Amino acid sequence: MVVSGSHTMEAHQLQHQAACMRKALFDQGYLDEQFLQLEDLEDEANPNFVEEVVKLYYTDSARFIRNIELTLCLRTFQEVKQEHAALKKKLESYFQLARQAR
Secondary structure: OOOOHHHHHHHHHHHHHHHHHHHHHHHOOOOOHHHHHHHHHOOOOOOOHHHHHHHHHHHHHHHHHHHHHHHHHHHHHHHHHHHHHHHHHHHHHHHHHHHHHO
16 A cells, blocks of 8 residues: 555654643643553554543543532532521521510
């Protein structure tokens, strides 16, 4: 198969852009040694191994985040209900005392 010169130049440009983006992700602290370890596991048999692991991570973590969110919402809602009940009791006591004071 003959590859045109512009195609290889375009591929080289894309590889350079990907390398720059990868470096920026490391420089910004988004990627670390663990990412390098995952990359070491990638080979010709599994050329997209890292991408697949990251996709699985985001699928699983989205579910975990949703569960945490629901738990926190439920806990916060319970706190609101308790505060509501406490305020109701305090106001009932106040109004009872205010009626007696008249």
